Amino acid sequence: MKQPDRSLGRVAAIIGMGDAYADKQAVKDPLQLATEASWAAFKDAGIRKDDIDILLTGRSPWADRRPQWNNIFASHMQMPVRMTTEITFHGAGVNAMIGQAALAIAAGVADYVLCVQSDAVELFIDATAVGAATDACPQFEFPYGPTIPTIYAQLACRYMHEFGVTEEDFAEVAVQRQEWAVHHPKAAKRRHGLITVDDVMRSPYISTPLRRWMCATWGPGGTAGAFVVTSVERAKQAGAAVKPIYIHGFGTCTTHEYLCERINLRKSRIPLGPLPAITTTGAAHAAREAYAMADMAPTDMQLGALAGNFSHTVLVQLEDLGFAPKGRAMDLVRSGRMRPGGDFPVDTNGGWMGFGQPGISVAADSLVETVRQLRGNPLGLLAGNSPKRAMAYSAGGMLACHSAVILGTEAP
């Protein structure tokens, strides 16, 4: 299998970042959120709107599901560009925009690429449209009445069975996410305050073994993240006010669409452990490619942003991203290293469980948090270890799509 050219980890940087937020008191739709974040990113990068050569978005927002939303946004901005497309493999595409932007920079077809994603599910649509009807196989799964948690719970059930992990372990994962979330002004679960393992274990089952506190929530109302990507050379030459975040590596992987397809997968050119099984995901491959490109190891990472929509996916991701051996992520959780004050802060905005999922923009929120922490200006609690290198990972679909990006403050 062809390996990506390692020089790709030394070609591009994020020189501008913008974020935007909405709630019931300050309602904004996805176009407004993306517009606000993009202008903030231009200003942050010290560039003009008309400097943008390529526009990338992820999938169209749930709250505005018009096809070719990327083009709608370019039009809305009156921003003719050389090229625009959606990077769509569920939520992982939002994160993968950064890598695709780096490829465009490396190919010499753009000086500046704008990557942007917004959404505002809670403010505009009935969660109807984002139920299992979206992600369950319409032929072999949906007719049985699953929810998204039911589909993810199949992995939770196997993970507990194969590795001796307990519901109390899942509860501890939720407790640690909440320790960060209570400090973030935009986090959906902030208002609940700190919680204990007992609190989690007393919350009702959504779909066994997953209890309410082990699941991500909807909200905040709306968010957007925008990122201006340019060459390392331009980043170095940018004014003193610009704080470049270098793209050290990126990798992606997709293995299936529906769970019923994944469990019936019997061989894969991308290593997924012995098949059939579901406890190793394509995240492992995405991360391997990103580390190889960056010439870094998991132990070089000083900050992490996961895509843990449930307690058990936090654990599986920690393992697949190389931070713990398979089945042993709870050791890392128990070590306390990822908690506030720890030497390996992870999900510092509360993660998908604590910050919440405003929609497809949740992956952009994690990227925003990563850039903010690397720059030392988070909205919530500052990582105490002055991180210089970070793994930002996003997942999409039913364990289907994976994107890993390694970002850092040190020029290559």
Added chain:
Amino acid sequence: MLEQGEFADYTESFPEPRVTQDALPYWAAVKEGRLLFQRCPACRGAIFPPRSICPMCEAGATPAWEESSGAGSIYSFSVVHRPPSAVWRARSPYTIGLVRLDEDWFLFSEIEGRPEDMAIDKRVHVAFPEREVALPVFRLDGEDAPR
């Protein structure tokens, strides 16, 4: 605010499967109370969901339909306490799991029985209860609930 796992009603009736051309024989058999899957004549692998060409080998072979014994074991399961819509709420809690058939293929399906009796590796067998929508489901061995 809706928490994840809570969904407004997106359907007022039990949803019909969105049948693909590849799977027409599967659903025709379900209506007769039989469970079909495919096997590749070249690599002999069991194929599911149905395909027009075996995806498991490079032979490019057309899969052949085979009848399943309907016997298998629970690979994973989850008891649904927050169903997706009103029609399901009346039936909850119910169990949805991955069943590994003895011919070595998997179905995502309902497993009938008491939630507390569910466990990985327990033996199950297929059943075709009379419902609004004809679907194969599974029952724990030794238990055949009245239809």
